[in-house]
Amino acid sequence: MDFTLKIWRQEGPQEEGRMETYPVTGITGDMSFLEMMDVLNDQLIRDGQDPVAFDHDCREGICGMCSMFINGEAHGPNRKTTTCQLHMRSFKDGETIYIEPWRASAFPVVKDLAVDRSAFDRIIQAGGYVSVNSSGNPLDANAIPVPKEDADAAFNAATCIGCGACVATCKNASAMLFVSAKVSQLALLPQGQPERMSRVQRMVDQMDKEGFGNCTNTGACEVECPKGISLDNIARMNRDYLKSQVTGE
């Protein structure tokens, strides 16, 4: 298969970016999207040109590092699929493919397709944890039973990989799906109850401070999320946030 790639090139956070066109040939349907990018970079290096920088690591859909906006969609055309798990058989031979970085003012471009998502780390640092000692916890793990439905719901929220597709796809660049996934995981478990109200306040405040937009319930984030994180989490977070404001806890 052969493709024409239109790729966003940007030297650094301060420099202006632009779309550049590259042909790529000899691609097979069994290659992943990132392997197709490897082929392009191999060609560029051999031609003495600057290879395209992009983030990637595990290449099995779990680390959350890969982050490409492909043909106007976060992680490309397939649902519940990260860029690294997208294969070229999902494209037509001869197609032109547009590849851009995540775009959000809270995610500045590092170079080309790689962006800085440290805002997500700072939101977790603001309260995305249970304040227990890191070692020597004496309470037996089975001392507090957790209803299976709650444990499963908490797990589903906790499968967020922090890739940022929700922000990239939202017209407001809102991070509420990401933040609400962590808020929900801990709100659904008994271990998370003592700090439940202060946690949601601190995390939402940090989210606003980072410059993410607000949620207008379009639901695009849920559609594009490679892990299928549910909008219900945002509703739960909003409810807790409102409650924390009213009760002043």
Added chain:
Amino acid sequence: MTEMPKHSVALDAKVPEGPLAEKWTNHKNSIRLVNPANKRLIDVIVVGTGLAGSSAAASLAEMGYNVKAFCFQDSPRRAHSIAAQGGINAAKNYQNDGDSVYRLFYDTIKGGDYRSREANVYRLAEVSANIIDQCVAQGVPFAREYGGLLDNRSFGGVQVSRTFYAKGQTGQQLLLGAYSALSRQISKGKVTMYNRHELMDVVVVDGKARGIIARNLVTGEVERHGAHAVVLCSGGYGNVFFLSTNAMGSNVSAAWKAHKKGAYMANPSYTQIHPTCIPVSGHYQSKLTLMSESLRNDGRIWVPKEQSDVEALRNGSLRPTDIPEERRDYYLERRYPAFGNLVPRDVASRAAKERCDAGFGVNEAGEAVYLDYASAIERYGRTEANVQGIPAPSMEKIRELGEAVVRAKYGNLFQMYEQITADNPYKTPMRIYPAVHYTMGGLWVDYNLQTTIPGLYACGEANFSDHGANRLGASALMQGLADGYFVLPYTIGDYLADDIRTGEISTDTPEFAEAEQAVRDRIEKLLGNDGKTPVDDFHRRLGRIMWNECGMSRNAEGLKKAIADIQALRAEFEQHVCVPGRADRFNPELDKAGRVCDLMELGELMCKDALERNESCGGHFREEFQTPEGEALRDDEGHAHVSAWAFTGVPAEATHHKEALTFENVELKTRSYK
């Protein structure tokens, strides 16, 4: 190289005296502590933020030390522990099936083919239960039963259910738990986190590790960081094979730089090759994907009996479902009737290779076997039809019911397989082949997890300590968190107690200056090289040498040839590698070039280690040492030791040191699965 030990350091494992079950408690009671006020005066560097690194950094900070943590990814949450699927072992005996600390210890020693240190393994089993308590307290959402208590599953090589899990994402959930603990300490200012930073060298001052040279991968800045102790939690080196289940960035550089500064590498050739991975599909393939070991519970592994069927499968004139039972060779069931498809990983991998080498591989490359769910689907379907009271169900109905059961158990794995291969595993058998997954070898550490460089520690997959020559499933997560939460935070105090009056470690010293200059020179050399060949090209060729000569089976002749080939490859790299871009920019090709250099040197040492070990044990299979039936032949007389290697300038000329392994609590037996 600044510090080169002129003579060998004695390999004292510092195993405490006393009965096995009391060693750890006695040791904790007798080692020195650092009081809370003094901990505030002490800095510790932690490199890597996987399970071992995140938990160590969080725990050390919690205790009061000032921690600097480093990871090369854009966030500590992305370390490759995140990809672990199956679960974490712990001797909780919640299932009341006779599990105990001793049994977990025994299974681990036996699974490791009697090549690990008894005292370390016992301690691992002892603290395993605390890990589960700790993680639950942090809000890790483990799988639970309807009564609200924790669920367990069983795993390969053991007879109890002691594996805790969170669907197929146990590593993710445990790592996010450790990451949240780390984040809490970052918010308190007790951990300073350096994302997108790579360790470039370990700095040794007066014989002690006193800091590192790191490179900011975004700005390219080369930085000096001083500390009273350095803890390497930098993971394994499976990427020496190019294709592996490791992440693209996983590398040996931190451990290798430490090795070049005097830390010994132990058993580097012990590599775990996982039997059930999706086979290689083409030249540009960048990584291999694991299909969880749990699939072997219900799947049957086979290849055709007849060469003509193999040909027909390869040219597409025959589908696997067309081959009748009598023309199939279920080779694991044939060779190992007692364990069948559930033999340990090393045994299953070698058996697949044996069939493929004999010409029975079922894909074009001849490197794949079938993992077939047809009989499981039929079996589950019949049961389900009975349960639902369907009289005389049609075959179609049985399959439909059976597929639903299999989907509920393994749905996410089947979906992943289809996403990658575009084959529907419910309708046609999966094609699988072994792939490099984990490295049991690593930096030699004593009982305190200290390397041969005082003040330099290694935890998790980066050290060699607990898995011997073969790791059991669900034990890697256990070891990473045991080291980070429960072992290192205590043992490091014994060393740091001497440092309460040292004061801040200055980086304005000749040792730091020299190390920094060497790093700068190396970067300049790589970028200024007038070559034409991309880094990946060398990495791929290294991988091919290692896979062919130092992979699932090894022999003296091949290993000698591999050493020569790698040396030639290294020379060619120096001359012809092309590293584009600049030193003062985000430049992933430059990062990769440094890592591949270190992997090539390591590969050479791995071959040397495999050549020296004249026996077959666990993941190390030497063709010269096998029984007439083709099973591994261990040599307890001559090789019940850890091989620890000291760097001397050329990897293959490393000095060989031995730590004798003594077994006072278990009897050495030949593993048999027949």
